[in-house]
Amino acid sequence: xxxxxxxxxxxxxxxxxxxxxxxxxxxxxxxxxxxxxxxxxxxxxxxxxxxxxxxxxxxxxxxxxxxxxxxxxxxxxxxxxxxxxxxxxxxxxxxxxxxxxxxxxxxxxxxxxxxxxxxxxxxxxxxxxxxxxxxxxxxxxxxxxxxxxxxxxxxxxxxxxxxxxxxxxxxxxxxxxxxxxxxxxxxxxxxxxxxxxxxxxxxxxxxxxxxxxxxxxxxxxxxxxxxxxxxxxxxxxxxxxxxxxxxxxxxxxxxxxxxxxxxxxxxxxxxxxxxxxxxxxxxxxxxxxxx
Amino acid sequence: xxxxxxxxxxxxxxxxxxxxxxxxxxxxxxxxxxxxxxxxxxxxxxxxxxxxxxxxxxxxxxxxxxxxxxxxxxxxxxxxxxxxxxxxxxxxxxxxxxxxxxxxxxxxxxxxxxxxxxxxxxxxxxxxxxxxxxxxxxxxxxxxxxxxxxxxxxxxxxxxxxxxxxxxxxxxxxxxxxxxxxxxxxxxxxxxxxxxxxxxxxxxxxxxxxxxxxxxxxxxxxxxxxxxxxxxxxxxxxxxxxxxxxxxxxxxxxxxxxxxxxxxxxxxxxxxxxxxxxxxxxxxxxxxxxxxxxxxxxxxxxxxxxxxxxxxxxxxxxxxxxxxxxxxxxxxxxxxxxxxxxxxxxxxxxxxxxxxxxxxxxxxxxxxxxxxxxxxxxxxxxxxxxx
Numbered sequence: 194x195x196x197x198x199x200x201x202x203x204x205x206x207x208x209x210x211x212x213x214x215x216x217x218x219x220x221x222x223x224x225x226x227x228x229x230x231x232x233x234x235x236x237x238x239x240x241x242x243x244x245x246x247x248x249x250x251x252x253x254x255x256x257x258x259x260x261x262x263x264x265x266x267x268x269x270x271x272x273x274x275x276x277x278x279x280x281x282x283x284x285x286x287x288x289x290x291x292x293x294x295x296x297x298x299x300x301x302x303x304x305x306x307x308x309x310x311x312x313x314x315x316x317x318x319x320x321x322x323x324x325x326x327x328x329x330x331x332x333x334x335x336x337x338x339x340x341x342x343x344x345x346x347x348x349x350x351x352x353x354x355x356x357x358x359x360x361x362x363x364x365x366x367x368x369x370x371x372x373x374x375x376x377x378x379x380x381x382x383x384x385x386x387x388x389x390x391x392x393x394x395x396x397x398x399x400x401x402x403x404x405x406x407x408x409x410x411x412x413x414x415x416x417x418x419x420x421x422x423x424x425x426x427x428x429x430x431x432x433x434x435x436x437x438x439x440x441x442x443x444x445x446x447x448x449x450x451x452x453x454x455x456x457x458x459x460x461x462x463x464x465x466x467x468x469x470x471x472x473x474x475x476x477x478x479x480x481x482x483x484x
Numbered sequence: 485x486x487x488x489x490x491x492x493x494x495x496x497x498x499x500x501x502x503x504x505x506x507x508x509x510x511x512x513x514x515x516x517x518x519x520x521x522x523x524x525x526x527x528x529x530x531x532x533x534x535x536x537x538x539x540x541x542x543x544x545x546x547x548x549x550x551x552x553x554x555x556x557x558x559x560x561x562x563x564x565x566x567x568x569x570x571x572x573x574x575x576x577x578x579x580x581x582x583x584x585x586x587x588x589x590x591x592x593x594x595x596x597x598x599x600x601x602x603x604x605x606x607x608x609x610x611x612x613x614x615x616x617x618x619x620x621x622x623x624x625x626x627x628x629x630x631x632x633x634x635x636x637x638x639x640x641x642x643x644x645x646x647x648x649x650x651x652x653x654x655x656x657x658x659x660x661x662x663x664x665x666x667x668x669x670x671x672x673x674x675x676x677x678x679x680x681x682x683x684x685x686x687x688x689x690x691x692x693x694x695x696x697x698x699x700x701x702x703x704x705x706x707x708x709x710x711x712x713x714x715x716x717x718x719x720x721x722x723x724x725x726x727x728x729x730x731x732x733x734x735x736x737x738x739x740x741x742x743x744x745x746x747x748x749x750x751x752x753x754x755x756x757x758x759x760x761x762x763x764x765x766x767x768x769x770x771x772x773x774x775x776x777x778x779x780x781x782x783x784x785x786x787x788x789x790x791x792x793x794x795x796x797x798x799x800x801x802x803x804x805x806x807x808x809x810x811x812x813x814x815x816x817x818x819x820x821x822x823x824x825x826x827x828x829x830x831x832x833x834x835x836x837x838x839x840x841x842x843x844x845x846x847x848x849x850x851x852x853x854x855x856x857x858x859x860x861x862x863x864x865x866x867x868x869x870x871x
Contacts, residue, residue, distance in 0.1 A: 386537055387570035389557040391584040392635065397558075401587070405574045 230464075233457030246458030267443065267459065274440040277354060278423035281361035282369075285418045286411065288362075289369035293410075294403065296370070297377035308374075311367050319364065323431050326360050327351065330432065352434035360428040361418075368417035376410030377403070408478045415474070420467055486513040487549075488638060488671050489534060494543035496529055503529050505695040507543070511639075511673060512688075516665050518674045520682040521692035522718070527675045530692075531641050534673065535564050548638070563632035564641040568648060569624045571616040577603070577627055578612035584635040602630040605664060622653045629664065639671045646681065658685050679719045683707065691715050693830075712825055716758045717834030723764075723799045724835020727757035727824070735824060738794060740773050742817060746824040756825040758835070761789070761802040763821030772814015778807050791837050798837040 237243045254263040296307055314322060329335045330351045337347040350356045380403070388398040426441030440463060447456035487510050494507040504526045511517055519527035532538040533545060536557035544551050552560060563584075571580050579586075581599045590598070603609050606626035611619070616627060625645060632640055642661075646654045662685050665672045676682055682689050683703040691698045691706060691714075699711040710716035713724050727737030732747035737757045749755060769775050776794035787802045792813065799815070807813055 381570065383566050383568065383570040384572060386557070387564070387566055387572070388583075389537075390535060390562075390564045391631065392558045392587040394558055397587055401583070402572060406572075 230457045230461055233454050234461040235458075236454060238454065246455045247462065249455060250458055250462055267440075270438055270443050271440050271463075273437065274423050277357055277361065277429075277437070277439070278419050278425075281358050281365065281422045282415055282419045284358065284362050285366050285369040286415065289366060289414065290373060290407075290411070293370050293373035293377055294407075296374050297380070304378075308371075311370060314363075315367055320427065322364060323360055323428055326356075326363065327431055330356050330359070351432060352436055354433070354437060356432040357429050357437055360432040361422040361425060364428065365418040365422055368421075369414040372413040372417065373407060373410040376407050380406055412474055412478055416471055423467070424463060485515075487511070488513045488515075488547070489673075490544075490546040491530070491534075492544045492546065494530070494533060494540045494545070496526075496533065496538065496540050496542075503695050504533075504540070507695075507697060509690060509697065509700070511671060513671055514669050515687050516662065516672045516674065516685060517688045517690065518676060518682040518686040519690050519692060520676060520679060520718075521698075522677055524694075525692040526695040527677075527692050528643055531564075531643055531673060531675050534639070535562055535641050536560050561637050562639045562641060563635060563637040564643065565625075565628045565632045565645045567643045567645065569628040571624055571627055571631070573615075573617055575616070576612065577608065577614050577616060577619070580616055580627055581630045581634050583631060588635070598634055599630075602634045605633070605667070606630045606660075621649055622657065625649065625657060629661070633664070633668060633670065637670065639673060640665075642672060642674045644675055644677070646676070646678075654681070661685065683719070691718060693718070709823060710758060710825060712828035712830050713756050713758075713832075713834050714828070714830040716756075716823075716825065717830075721761045721800055721802075722835050723759045723761065723837070725757045725759070725797065726832070727755050729753045729755050729824060733819075735822065738774055738797065742773065742822055743819040744822040744824060745819050746822075749824065749826075754827055756827060756831050756835075758823040758825060759799075759817055759821055761800040762787075763817065764799070764801045764803075765816040765818075766801065766803050766805055766807060767814045767816045769812045769814040772816060774815040774817075776813065776815070778809050778811045778813060781807065781809055800837045 234246055235242055235244070237245060250267045251265065253266045255266040256262065257264050296304055299307065327334075331337070332347065332349055332351065334351070336350070340347055350359070384402055384406070385398050388402045389395075393401060424441045424444070426439060426445045429435075429437045429439045429442060440459065444456050444459050444463075447453075447459065489509075489511040491507050491509040491511075494504055495502070496504040503524075507526075507530060509530075519530055521527050529538060533540050536552075536555060539553065545553055547555075547560070547562075572583065575583065578599055581602055582595050585595045585598060599612075600609070603612065606629055608623065608626050608630065611623070611627075616624060619627065625648075628645070645661075646657050649657060658681060661672070661674075674682075674685065683706070686703055688700065689703055689706045690700050691711075693714050699706060699715045701709070706715065706719055710719060710722075716722040716724055725737045727735050729735050729746075729749040729752070730741065731751055732749075733744055735742050735744045735746070735755065735757060774794050776792040776799070778790055779793050779798065780791045782789045787804050788806060790801050790803060790807060792799045792801055792815070794815070801815070
């Protein structure tokens, strides 16, 4: 707090000049686009104000099955996106948390080696990684070839929700590990000793000290996995064989179909839902942390 | 008196470097025992072995007659006050103190009662809801003590708990810790490198150096009857001279034969002779047993500290009489003021003030102050955040 105050009171010309490029950048590439998204979302093709795009998201229906039943098309898509994203995020968390914990306790050398290994896939293009998974998961792909070698029956993965989840987990896993790891690496090891000293078993130390103190990392990890996976479209197209139309696909399709206003409306609604969700999570975590 | 902890032949190495070399120590119930020594002497490792955070390579830790080498920390009836408190930042003052009780699933009402009682003991009533990061260093220290005591351990381990506090606060906390120890009747094992702290608080002082115990005794014993040159030098100021024991109660050093009160040495045995600076009387040169010239005088408030050159050996003398630099004076030493020690590996390393200068001392202090500032910084930041 002290720092901030002194920064403000010392708002010298040089400081403002140094900050200027960032301010310009933020305005040009963050604020302006967001305003445009909102503007498009609430206007029609002739740029008259309307709630039509927003209400279309909540009300448009499409027939399912033999056509006798109708569902709210975009709510269904959103629900499906949310489901797959939450499953992927949970898998990332369950796999990533223990890994981050062990990583933070390992020797400095092991830590740097493991972090490099985690980062290496991120150096490769996202599209290439997804294509690689296609060749692995195809019915005649590497995985089934391997299963065949073991004399087992081939399994059908590509084009299932499972394949989409595998793709998302693989792509976003590092975004879960790194924030949790960075919080855990900074954690004072004396606190863990103190907890043991005060009667905690290993599980108790984890539950009562490590977990609550690592919550900020968990929250940012969850955000960093949940948000891209909820709005992904490429993974679902490639690994889902286009059978799982997700909210990202919907936005892309409207955009390609040149209905920018509805595309903006979907993006806007998604953003609001995510912001509300994040705020809610942050509050719950704060409440827990300072109970 | 009942033995509460016994350390038997404890040896411990880290990466091939021996940090504890055959430590044997009995700790009694209701005792305030201090492990005293310079950094790297093994005192903290000893504490950690008792706490269960390190395991001895060789030797046994006995707790109330039972061997507890393999008992993990959370199952030992011993609690620790950590050097930098290690308070849980996600919990408020009350919850920090309640931490061990919640782990033991103590009923809510009892937790409330015991935590409040503890906070009262450490004079922090009314701070229950405060965040620990908003507390000053001294207050954090008290929370750490309350948290360590609330589970009613048999033994409290304190790892340089006062090192991060400023001098005035440290003195207050010394008194307070002593009071708390008396009030609770819990055995305190206190680690410090501050000899004054050790002398003023302890029932028993254990002086350590290089992984070995140099001497165990009451503060008075340690000061008046140091076992070897290391102890004599580390505890207070000492002039340590080479001497020869002529026979019982007769010793020769600094070119003069003195009467003394020690006996039991071999005839003509080479010895180390300790004379404390405050035990030397200044007399006119012609009446002195030893004669020399004053090379420096420093006023320290309660007394002057003067350095006297006697045949090339620089003595430190504390006196309330003013003498001037370059003045020639005589020294008179009473038999009771002379303490004789056997020669040891530390002979000749300490006790000559020829390299002594106040300037050096000040530099040392400055470093300490900087270190202190560094240590207290986080709590200041915390205080800012709360506002």
